[in-house]
Amino acid sequence: xxxxxxxxxxxxxxxxxxxxxxxxxxxxxxxxxxxxxxxxxxxxxxxxxxxxxxxxxxxxxxxxxxxxxxxxxxxxxxxxxxxxxxxxxxxxxxxxxxxxxxxxxxxxxxxxxxxxxxxxxxxxxxxxxxxxxxxxxxxxxxxxxxxxxxxxxxxxxxxxxxxxxxxxxxxxxxxxxxxxxxxxxxxxxxxxxxxxxxxxxxxxxxxxxxxxxxxxxxxxxxxxxxxxxxxxxxxxxxxxxxxxxxxxxxxxxxxxxxxx
Amino acid sequence: xxxxxxxxxxxxxxxxxxxxxxxxxxxxxxxxxxxxxxxxxxxxxxxxxxxxxxxxxxxxxxxxxxxxxxxxxxxxxxxxxxxxxxxxxxxxxxxxxxxxxxxxxxxxxxxxxxxxxxxxxxxxxxxxxxxxxxxxxxxxxxxxxxxxxxxxxxxxxxxxxxxxxxxxxxxxxxxxxxxxxxxxxxxxxxxxxxxxxxxxxxxxxxxxxxxxxxxxxxxxxxxxxxxxxxxxxxxxxxxxxxxxxxxxxxxxxxxxxxxxxxxxxxxxxxxxxxxxxxxxxxxxxxxxxxxxxxxxxx
Numbered sequence: 001x002x003x004x005x006x007x008x009x010x011x012x013x014x015x016x017x018x019x020x021x022x023x024x025x026x027x028x029x030x031x032x033x034x035x036x037x038x039x040x041x042x043x044x045x046x047x048x049x050x051x052x053x054x055x056x057x058x059x060x061x062x063x064x065x066x067x068x069x070x071x072x073x074x075x076x077x078x079x080x081x082x083x084x085x086x087x088x089x090x091x092x093x094x095x096x097x098x099x100x101x102x103x104x105x106x107x108x109x110x111x112x113x114x115x116x117x118x119x120x121x122x123x124x125x126x127x128x129x130x131x132x133x134x135x136x137x138x139x140x141x142x143x144x145x146x147x148x149x150x151x152x153x154x155x156x157x158x159x160x161x162x163x164x165x166x167x168x169x170x171x172x173x174x175x176x177x178x179x180x181x182x183x184x185x186x187x188x189x190x191x192x193x194x195x196x197x198x199x200x201x202x203x204x205x206x207x208x209x210x211x212x213x214x215x216x217x218x219x220x221x222x223x224x225x226x227x228x229x230x231x232x233x234x235x236x237x238x239x240x241x242x243x244x245x246x247x248x249x250x251x252x253x254x255x256x257x258x259x260x
Numbered sequence: 261x262x263x264x265x266x267x268x269x270x271x272x273x274x275x276x277x278x279x280x281x282x283x284x285x286x287x288x289x290x291x292x293x294x295x296x297x298x299x300x301x302x303x304x305x306x307x308x309x310x311x312x313x314x315x316x317x318x319x320x321x322x323x324x325x326x327x328x329x330x331x332x333x334x335x336x337x338x339x340x341x342x343x344x345x346x347x348x349x350x351x352x353x354x355x356x357x358x359x360x361x362x363x364x365x366x367x368x369x370x371x372x373x374x375x376x377x378x379x380x381x382x383x384x385x386x387x388x389x390x391x392x393x394x395x396x397x398x399x400x401x402x403x404x405x406x407x408x409x410x411x412x413x414x415x416x417x418x419x420x421x422x423x424x425x426x427x428x429x430x431x432x433x434x435x436x437x438x439x440x441x442x443x444x445x446x447x448x449x450x451x452x453x454x455x456x457x458x459x460x461x462x463x464x465x466x467x468x469x470x471x472x473x474x475x476x477x478x479x480x481x482x483x484x485x486x487x488x489x490x491x492x493x494x495x496x497x498x499x500x501x502x503x504x505x506x507x508x509x510x511x512x513x514x515x516x517x518x519x520x521x522x523x524x525x526x527x528x529x530x531x532x533x534x535x536x537x538x539x540x541x542x543x544x545x546x547x548x549x550x551x552x553x554x555x556x557x558x
Contacts, residue, residue, distance in 0.1 A: 014459050018468035025471040033316050033480045037323040039333040048323050078378060164300040171311045180315060185322030 001090075001098030005072075009102060016106075023110050024117050027056055030180055031121045042123060047212075048181070049122030054208040055179040056118075057111045057137070061104070062144050062173060062200070066166050068103045069096060069148035070155045074163065077155075083258035092248070093241065096152055100145065128213030136210055136226075139233030140203040146236025153247035156257065177201045182208075183217040191218070199232040275389060283390045287398025291372075295406065302406070305364060306413035310421055313356040316480050317349055317422070338482050341513045346424050353418040354426075354434075354510055355479040358503045360414060361407040361438065362445060362477065363470045368403040369396075369449035370466045373456045392546070393539070396453075400446045407445075411438060429510035437509060440527045441502030447534030448498065454545035477503045484516055498530040 009016050031049055038044045076082035085095070119125045155162040174180065176190065177200045183191055195201045196218055205218050206225040216225050251257045275283065295302060320330030331348035335341070340351070376382035385395065412435075419426055426434070452466065459465060476483070476494045482504070483494040494500050495516065505523050508515040517523050 012459075015465060018465045022468040022471050025468070025475060029471070029475060029480060030315075030319070032485075034319060034323055036334050036337045036481050036485070037316075037320040037330050039324065039329075039337070044323060048319075164298065164304050168300075168304055168307075171308065175311060175314065175318075181319045181322050185318045 001095055002101040005099060005102040009106075019106075020110060020113065023060065023114050027053070027114050027117050028121065030056075031118055035121075046122050046124060046126070049118050050125045050212050051182045051208055052180050053115050053118035053122075053125055054133075054211050055181070055204055056114055058140060058177075058200075058204050058207055059174060059179040060111060060114070061107055061137075061141055062147075062179075063170055064103045064107050065100055065141070065144040065148040066151050066170060068100050070151040070162055070166055072099045073152045073155045074159070077159065077258070080258065086248075086252065086257060092245070096149060096241075096244070097145070100148060104141065126212050129210045133207055133211040136203065136207040136229055139229050140200075140207060142234070143199065143203065143229070143232035143236040146238070146240030149237065149240035149244040153244035156251050157247050159259070173198070173200055177204050178217075179204055199228055199236075202228040203232065275391075275394075280391065280394045283394040284398040284401065287395055288401045291399060291402035292405070302409070305360060305406075305410045306417060309353070309356040309360040309410075309414040310418045312359065312479075313349070313352040313418060313422070316352050320348070334481070338485055340482055347511055347513075349422040350424040350426065350429075350511060351507060352480065353415070353422060353424065354507050355477075355503060357411050357414045357418070358438070358499070358506055359474055359477065359479040361411050361442075362473055362499045362502075364407045364410060365403050365442075365445040365449045366452050366466055366470060366473070368406065369399060369446075370452040370456045372399050373453045377457075386550075392543070396450070396539075396542075400449070403446075403449070404442055407442070408438070411435075426510055429512060431510065434506045434509045437502060437505040437523075437527065440531055441498065441505070443532075444498035444502070444527075444530040444534040447536070447538030450535070450538030450542040454542045457549050458545055473497075473499055476500060479503070482516060498534055501526055501530060 030052055034048050034052065035045055038048070073082065076085060086092075115125065151162065151166055154165065158165065176186070176194045177198055178186055178195065183195060183201075183205065186195065201218060202220075202225045205216050206222070206229050209216050210222075216222060218225070248257070317327070317330075320334060321327045324330035324333050327345040327348070331343070331345045334348055335343060373382070376385060386392075415426055418424070452469070455465065474480075476497050477499040478494065483491050483500055486494060501517065501523070504515050504517060505527060507513065508523070515523050517526060
């Protein structure tokens, strides 16, 4: 499946190139907006660009995980190949994970390129504790896989509407998990009543603050954030796959798997 | 006579004006019927511009240490004449709303072509006696209604959330500029539709172009901050003109294009010229695709 996904990508080189360029444009748009607000203060620009750049890495992984798994299931539905795929003896878990493998490999390249753009525009980014930062990112990605599985299930159930849900949730996480700005940009009641209740907020905070070499913004220690992110990285894929499995079984029992 | 009847019976007949209007209406109604099944999509496209405007407002307040500071820094940096924090919020809201309208146009027309390709109905559509122009007219009418609804709902929601009053400015004139800008967007959408027909996998390309548009039309800042060459290119772009016209009308700030009659004149030229060029390009691409591999491949 992973090879098939890569093969599909190679068949649409323009789309592939466009995806790269799009990411850079989004970052550039936000970094230039920061420059307009900073009033020429280079230190502020660098600090906020760092927060934005690292938040962007988490955002892009979340977006691709949610979109790629859910959207590829939807594509199989529309093309009419989903039902036949499920009649094959292929392992269902591998089937799901393989959809994201190719895209995650590509995302790594995009993240590196994106950070290079931010660094170039902002005149350098603070980089600390790279090993710990990567570990946090790995656990975060594992947690996102769980969300991706849930959305694959939701896509089977809700069909077209699931994409709207993904879109909406993407924006929800982007805003309330402060992916493009530090948490201090949000009103304190939003941080207290919403952000602190979402595990993804801790993923963003841990990864970003570790690399920036600053204290966590969410009012808990690094140790607590590590525990939350670790639990998210382990529990989320298990629960996510369980939910997906239930929805898929129900669809097969009802005979609605092929409907779109 | 008998031969002609037989020929027409075998599909060589061409629909008259009444039937052509029927084609436009059928396509329009079909698209509306489909979207009413996805109410969430309609709601979301009205919410997204508000979220999109909220991002720079929050970012600005955090970077500059307060919203008024952000507004001062922003207007000083961009050389715009707005002054208060409310001006700043409305500036961002209008930019995001206009961006949503432009994006919707491109998505709905570009993705319509792609959808027909994927579901295998594009080729069948080409075999019907209906003229492409009328089919496209149906689709563009639908996009116009949908974009206008999204713009108005997003303006109301944004006004409530950001505590700004768009009616303080000349709101009707701003909507008139929006309506006048739509034909040029149709023209650009035809270019997009042609591109989709040619390169097939459209999602990424449309997404990329929508960010290019965001950049070029100055969704978060006026294009005057760009280097000279980029600024000239961006200013020649119809969505930039539309965005600037709406903002300058509502906020009472000076347009980057000059006095109002220059803006109006440029918008009329764009409304006339761009759809013609876009449609020509669509037809040219269509002929090439039909000659090469056919419209059935995706």
